[in-house]
Amino acid sequence: MGRPLWIQGAGWALILAGGALVLAALLQGTARPSAPAHPPPEPLIPTRTPTLPALEEAPPAPAASPSPTLAAPSVDPMPPPTSTPTRLGGGAGRSGDAPSTSVPRPSPTASMGASPSHSPAPNASYLLYRGRPRWGIGVPIGPISKYHIAPLRLGWYLDWRARPDPPQPGGVEYVQMVRLRDGALRPDAEAIAAIARANPGSLWLIGNEPDVKWQDSVEPAVYARLYHEAYWAIKGADPTAQVAIGGVAQPTPLRLRYLDMVLEAYRAQFGAEMPVDVWNVHNFLLREERGSWGVDIPPGLPDRRGVLYEVDDSGNLEAFRRQIWDFRRWMAARGFRGRPLIVSEYGIPMPEDYGFPPERVVAFLRATFEFFLTAADPALGDPTDGGRLVQRWSWYSLDDITYPTGNLFDPQTGALTAVGEGWVKYIEELYGR
Numbered sequence: 001m002g003r004p005l006w007i008q009g010a011g012w013a014l015i016l017a018g019g020a021l022v023l024a025a026l027l028q029g030t031a032r033p034s035a036p037a038h039p040p041p042e043p044l045i046p047t048r049t050p051t052l053p054a055l056e057e058a059p060p061a062p063a064a065s066p067s068p069t070l071a072a073p074s075v076d077p078m079p080p081p082t083s084t085p086t087r088l089g090g091g092a093g094r095s096g097d098a099p100s101t102s103v104p105r106p107s108p109t110a111s112m113g114a115s116p117s118h119s120p121a122p123n124a125s126y127l128l129y130r131g132r133p134r135w136g137i138g139v140p141i142g143p144i145s146k147y148h149i150a151p152l153r154l155g156w157y158l159d160w161r162a163r164p165d166p167p168q169p170g171g172v173e174y175v176q177m178v179r180l181r182d183g184a185l186r187p188d189a190e191a192i193a194a195i196a197r198a199n200p201g202s203l204w205l206i207g208n209e210p211d212v213k214w215q216d217s218v219e220p221a222v223y224a225r226l227y228h229e230a231y232w233a234i235k236g237a238d239p240t241a242q243v244a245i246g247g248v249a250q251p252t253p254l255r256l257r258y259l260d261m262v263l264e265a266y267r268a269q270f271g272a273e274m275p276v277d278v279w280n281v282h283n284f285l286l287r288e289e290r291g292s293w294g295v296d297i298p299p300g301l302p303d304r305r306g307v308l309y310e311v312d313d314s315g316n317l318e319a320f321r322r323q324i325w326d327f328r329r330w331m332a333a334r335g336f337r338g339r340p341l342i343v344s345e346y347g348i349p350m351p352e353d354y355g356f357p358p359e360r361v362v363a364f365l366r367a368t369f370e371f372f373l374t375a376a377d378p379a380l381g382d383p384t385d386g387g388r389l390v391q392r393w394s395w396y397s398l399d400d401i402t403y404p405t406g407n408l409f410d411p412q413t414g415a416l417t418a419v420g421e422g423w424v425k426y427i428e429e430l431y432g433r
Contacts, residue, residue, distance in 0.1 A: 001044065001249065001284060001396055001403070002138065002160055002208045002215060002345050042214045044286060044349050044403070046293040046311065124431055126373065129391050132156065132173060135369065136394035137408065138345055144398065145169050147409045151416075151424045153431075158344065158394060160208055162187055164195045175344070177205045178230045180216040180223070180246070185230055192230060193237035200238045205280055205344060206230045207246025211258050211298035216246065219300035220261035224269055227262075231275060244278035247344045249295040251281050251327035254288055254306035258298040263334065279339050281327055283320060283346040285313045314350045315364045321371055328380040328389050338383050340391045343372070347396035347406040356405050362422030365395065365406075369426065395423075 127133055133155035142159055145167050156173040166174035176195065179186040187195070196202065209215035210223045218226065227245065234241045245262075248255040266274040287294025288306030297303050313319060324343070331337060348364060350356050372390045381387035396403070399411040408420035416424070 001042075001282065001347075001349060042402075043293045044295070045351065045354070126386070127430060129155070129385065134372070134392045136173075136175070136344075136392060138394055138397040140397050140400045140402075141411050142399065143167060144172075147398065147414055149398075151427070152408065152420075153427050156203075156392065156394070157398070158205070162192065162195050162204075164198050166199070173203075174199075175203045175205060177208060180207045180210060180218050180226050183218070183222055183226075185226055185233075189229055189233040192233045196234045196237035196241055201240045201242075202238070203242045203244060203278065204230070204234050205244050205246060209249050209282065209295075210246045211248040211255050212295050213299060215249075217299055220258060221265040221269070221300075223262050224265035224274070227274070228266065228270055242277045243275070244280040244342065244344075245274075245276050247280045247282040248298075249282050250284045250286065251323045251330070252288060252307045254301065254303060255298060256327070256330050258301060259330075260334075261300065273335070276336065276339070279327075279331055279336060279341045280344050281324075281341070283323055283343050284349070285309050285316050285319055285323075286349075311350055311354055314348045315356060315360060317364065317367050317371075320346075320368060321375070324371075324375065324389055325380075328377070332380055337380060340382050340385075341389065343390055343393040345394055345396050347403075349396075349403040350405060352405055358418035358422065361406055361419050362426075365419070365423060366426050368393075369430075 133153050135154065136156035136158065137149075137152070137154055139157055139159040144157060144159075149172070150170060154170075154172045156175055158175040158177055160177050160179070162176045162178055163174065166176075168174050176199065178192060185192065196204070206227050207216045207218070207223065210218045223246070231243050234243055245259075248258060263274050266272075284295070287309050288297065289308060290297045290304045294309065297306065309316075309319075328341065331339065331341070346368070348356050348361055352358070372393050373388075375381075375389045376387040377389065378387040381389045382391055385391055395408075396406055397408075399407055399409050401411060404411075406419060407417050408423055409415065410417055
């Protein structure tokens with residue numbers, strides 16, 4: 001997911017009965033500067049076909065739905081590859097994925113001023129990370145200044161670009177991103193250094209879903225080389241910058257293998273461990289099958305299948321939590337225990353009529369915020385942050401056209417959506433208003 005180097009549209013073929021006329025759905029998009037030729041649309045969601053009749057029927061509300069049966073997390077955070085795909089289906093759920101420590105919630109009497117620049121009440125300080133709210137937003141269209149974002153109380157945002165003078169309404173932090181395409185950095189190292197000098201202390205993400213072929217799509221050895229080039233361009237210009245690895249689409253065993261290959265390639269090329277200030281991951285729940293809908297197979301891996309998530313798993317909270325625990329275990333096993341972790345993109349890309357009406361999306365949003373705010377383990381989490389597993393996270397998205405299910409604002413009218421209203425209500429509850 002995430003905004004590619006272009007803004008893409010998507011459609012499905014309409015077959016007219018009684019004739020051979022087929023109206024091909026038009027791919028619509030506006031090319032961004034220096035973008036490559038327009039590619040096929042991202043097949044993140046399956047088309048409506050006779051083989052998927054269940055997609056037309058909305059499932060019951062999450063509370064009434066049976067939880068999928070999930071295998072208990074392996075003690076080994078990196079299980080060996082297997083030719084047998086992992087499939088999630090119905091069945092009895094289990095309670096909990098891993099032990100966690102309790103984090104106090106703010107009392108109902110906690111209050112905060114109307115402006116997002118005001119400090120929260122002292123007992124709500126756990127909502128902040130380094131002085132800002134932990135939650136952020138992805139902005140596929142924007143500009144962010146188009147919308148009245150103050151009620152969201154955002155701490156940060158990204159728009160999948162690197163900008164020398166990014167808009168920061170209300171003091172919301174802008175996170176820089178370097179894109180990778182055709183074996184090169186975008187922007188190039190010289191431009192990156194100039195932007196870093198102009199924005200000291202920024203957080204930089206190197207790449208967007210390098211494991212997904214219709215996003216940055218680079219093999220592990222190429223990613224290692226480009227990361228090295230970007231890292232030292234940034235650090236040479238601004239030693240105070242924080243550099244994060246590009247987020248893989250989801251921390252499944254298949255994609256953890258991709259990251260292992262990146263780390264091994266970096267050692268082989270540069271004779272040192274890969275320097276990562278901040279770890280970064282996306283946390284979608286999409287199918288891993290070559291040539292199918294979902295996120296396909298990472299470049300450089302021979303597999304045909306990984307985790308075979310189904311459509312309804314886009315809102316699977318148990319799998320969502322488990323993936324974060326698994327990623328923290330993977331980090332610890334590779335010498336990165338306790339480093340900061342951000343989830344720079346997650347949400348529900350499936351259309352509303354695939355079973356995700358606004359009330360279900362809001363329930364998912366609330367549950368994921370609760371998890372991020374409270375999940376902690378002193379043996380795995382950030383020791384400077386109460387052992388919390390995740391330090392910051394970013395919802396997808398503020399305003400999208402291709403994947404609008406999670407939109408907080410209507411990109412046409414600029415008004416809050418039902419999901420946006422649910423966000424605002426929840427944030428007000430967090431601050432005790």
